[in-house]
Amino acid sequence: MATLKDVAQETGLGLGTVSRALSGHPRVRPETRQQVESAARKLGYQSNGLARALRQSHSNAVGLIIPDLENEFYTTAASVVQSALAAEGYRLVLCCSNNIPEVDATLLGSLVESRVDGIIHVPCTAEGSVRTRELNPDLPVVEYARQSGGYAVDAVIGDDDRGSAELVDHLVELGHRHIAMIAGPADLSTTKARVAGFRQACRRHRLLNRDCPVLYGPAYDVDWGAAATEEILRGRPDVTAIFASSSRSALGSLKALNERGVRVPEDMSVVGFLNPMWFDVSDPPLTTYELPLSDMGAMAARVLLERIRSPRAAGDANVVRFQGRLVVRSSTARARSQGTSSDPTGRSRAPAAREPVRDAASPPAKVRRAGATSAPTRKPASAALAPHE
Amino acid sequence: MATLKDVAQETGLGLGTVSRALSGHPRVRPETRQQVESAARKLGYQSNGLARALRQSHSNAVGLIIPDLENEFYTTAASVVQSALAAEGYRLVLCCSNNIPEVDATLLGSLVESRVDGIIHVPCTAEGSVRTRELNPDLPVVEYARQSGGYAVDAVIGDDDRGSAELVDHLVELGHRHIAMIAGPADLSTTKARVAGFRQACRRHRLLNRDCPVLYGPAYDVDWGAAATEEILRGRPDVTAIFASSSRSALGSLKALNERGVRVPEDMSVVGFLNPMWFDVSDPPLTTYELPLSDMGAMAARVLLERIRSPRAAGDANVVRFQGRLVVRSSTARARSQGTSSDPTGRSRAPAAREPVRDAASPPAKVRRAGATSAPTRKPASAALAPHE
DNA sequence: CTGGTCCGTGGGAACCTTTCCACGGCGAGA
DNA sequence: TCTCGCCGTGGAAAGGTTCCCACGGACCAG
Known part of the structure; x- marks a missing residue:
C-alpha cells in the first residue's frame, strides 16, 4: 500500500508537508493541499492508523469486555456504547469473557497491550478491574453493571x-x-x-x-x-x-x-x-x-470518554447508579389459597397490566462535573457507592 | 510505561536479545531469558502491540460490521465469530452501520486504516464490500448473511x-x-x-x-x-x-x-x-x-482466517450457503372458512407442534480445501451461488 | 536599509518493536 | 592446527507516522 513517502515523492514535497496537508493542518498553502490530495487519491493512499497511534500514543479505540454476547442485557450495552463511541470517533473492540475469570484477565492484558484508550469492563470476579491498575495505572476503566469491590474505579450500575x-x-x-x-x-x-x-x-x-x-x-x-x-x-x-x-x-x-x-x-x-x-x-x-439499559450504556461511554480526555484525579471514583421501574403485566396474580387469599379462583389479575413500557424511566442523568451535578439516584446511595469526592 | 529499551538497560543486554527472550525465540540462553523475564516483571513491562503490529504488518484483529446490534440475528454471529477468533488469537473490532450506507462505507475505511487483518461484513447496499477492494485489494473480506452482487467475494449466507x-x-x-x-x-x-x-x-x-x-x-x-x-x-x-x-x-x-x-x-x-x-x-x-446461526458465524470466521493465512487466488470466491429447517409450533393452523377448509373451528393444530428445536440442523460443514469438500448445501446451489473453482 | 515576524516547507528525531547481519568464541572435523 | 559452522549476543535498519525545529522568503515597521 502507498505510504506518505510515496505521496511525497509523487508531489516532490517533504514528508512533513504532506502529513500536514492530509491532516488538515492550517499552515499549508491551499494549492499544495490540492496537489497532495490529488496525488494521494491517485496512489490510493490510506494512512496507517497503527503508525499514527504509535506516534501519538492513543489509538482511538476502547475495549469492552462483557461476559456473554448472547444476553441482551450486555448486547444492548454494547450497542449503545458503540454508538456513543462512534459519534466521538472511537472504535470499539469487543471482547467476551464467557464469565471465565482467566479469560477475563487475559482479555484485560490483551487490551492494554493493544493500547486501547480505555476499557469498559463487566468484571466476572470480585477482583474486577484492579488488574488493569497494575498493568497500567493510567488507563481509564469503568466497570459496568457489576462492581468489583472497594477499589476506586468508576462504575455504572443498575440498582x-x-x-x-x-x-x-x-x-x-x-x-x-x-x-x-x-x-x-x-x-x-x-x-x-x-x-x-x-x-x-x-x-x-x-x-x-x-x-x-x-x-x-x-x-x-x-x-x-x-x-x-x-x-x-x-x-x-x-x-x-x-x-x-x-x-x-x-x-x-x-x-x-x-x-x-x-x-x-x-x-x-x-x-x-x-x-x-x-x-x-x-x-x-x-x-x-x-432498567434503563440504553441510558446506562450511554453513561458508561460518557464517563469513560470524560476520563480519557481529562487527566484522572487519583482515588476520585465516579459511581453512577441507575434506578429502574416496576412493570406490572399478567404473570402475577393473588396468591392461591395461601392463608390470607380472599380470592379462591386466584384469577384477579394485577390492575395495572399492560401499562406502557418503553418510556424514559429515569431522568436524563448527568455525570458529576459534566454539567448538572445530580446523580441519577433518587435517594442518596450508600456511602460505599456514592460518588466520593 | 516501560519499554523494551528500559528492560535492556535494566539487564545490560541489547534490545535484540531482550526482544528474542520475551518472544520465545530459541536462540537465547535460558539464564538470559530468566534474567530478562524477571527484569520485565519488575518493571511492569507490557509489550506495545501497536509497534509490533506496525513492524510485522499484521494486527491480529479483524473487523466485523453488522447493521444492527440489537438484533439477535447479528449478535449471535458476533458472539460466535468472537469466540472463533479468540481461539486463534485474534481480536474482534465490532462496528455497527445501523443500515446506513454512508456509515457502512466510513466504517470500512476506518477498518482498513486501522489495519485489521480481515473483515466480516454484512453489507447494507448492493455495492457491498467492493469498496474494500479499491482501498486495499489484498484485504480478505467475507460477506455475511447478505450478498452484495456479482463480485468475487467470499460469502456465508443463509438459504x-x-x-x-x-x-x-x-x-x-x-x-x-x-x-x-x-x-x-x-x-x-x-x-x-x-x-x-x-x-x-x-x-x-x-x-x-x-x-x-x-x-x-x-x-x-x-x-x-x-x-x-x-x-x-x-x-x-x-x-x-x-x-x-x-x-x-x-x-x-x-x-x-x-x-x-x-x-x-x-x-x-x-x-x-x-x-x-x-x-x-x-x-x-x-x-x-x-437458520443455524452459530454454524454460520463459525463458518464466516473460518473462511476469513483461511483467507488471511493463505494468499488469495484472485477471482476465486468461496460462497457457502446454509440450509435451515422448518420449525412448526402453534401459531399456524388451518385457514379459517376460506374455501377449502374442512375444519370450521380452525382449531386443528399442526401435528408437529413442540418438536425439539435446538438440534444440529445442518451437517458440520467444511470449507472447501479445508478438508472434506462437501458444501453444506443439500441440493446443488444455483450456479451463481455455488462455490466456483 | 535593516531587524523582526510570520508563512510555508524540509528534514530529522521519536514512537517501539522485530528482524537481519555481523561478530566473537568455541567445539568439531579435516 | 586450521577452518568451518553454530551459538549467543549487540547493533542497526525498517516500519509509517507526527511533531519539533530550522530555514528562506516576504512583508512590515522603524
Missing part, C-alpha cells in the same frame, strides 16, 4: 437490590408469602445485590427465610431457569411465586411451567428481571423490573 | 429463499391461499431473497399475486411489524396468514394482533423467520424457519 425489593413488594401485596428466588452464580456482584435486595425486602415484610428459598445456579441462562423451576415444583409445593432474577432464567422458568402444565399466574406467579422486548408477548406477559 | 418457500408450503398445506408477507427494506439482498422465495412458492402453488401482497417497510423491527399488521387487518380482510420475514417483525405482528383481539392461530396464522429463544414461549409459540 439491582432496589429492583429485587420492588418485585418482592409487589408479590407480597398480592398475598404471596412463599417466594422462591432463582439467582445466578453466587460470586457475581449483581447476584449479591439482587439477593440482598430480596432478603432485605423479605425481612421487611416479616417473611421467613425458610419460606423464601434462594436457588443459586451456574449461570443466568434458560436451562438453569428451567432446572431451578423443576426443583421448586418438586421440592417446594408451598411456593406460590417465583422470582427469576434475569430475563433468561425467567424464560426458562416459564418454559418449564408451561411444559408441566402449571398455569401462570393462576397456580404460580412469576416475575422476571430486566425487560427484553419479548417480555410482553410471552405467555403470559411478564411482570418485571426494567 | 433465505428456500426458507420463505418452506414456510409458504407449510401455510398452503394448511389451506391458506391469501398470505401477506411483511418484508423489510426493498434493497437488502436478504429481503430480495426472501421475497423471491415467497413469490416463487406462491407461483408454484398457483396463488394469485394479488392474494399475496408483499409489504415492504423501513426496517426489520417491531414497529414496522406492528404497523404492517395493522395495515393488513385494515385493508386485507381476505388474508388468513401473515408471513413476518424476521423475528422482530413477527413480534410486532403478534403484538398488534393480540392488542386488536385477533386470535392466533384461530383467526390468523402467523409465521416468523429465524428462531430466537423466545419464539417458543411467545403467545402463541411461533412457527418459523430456523
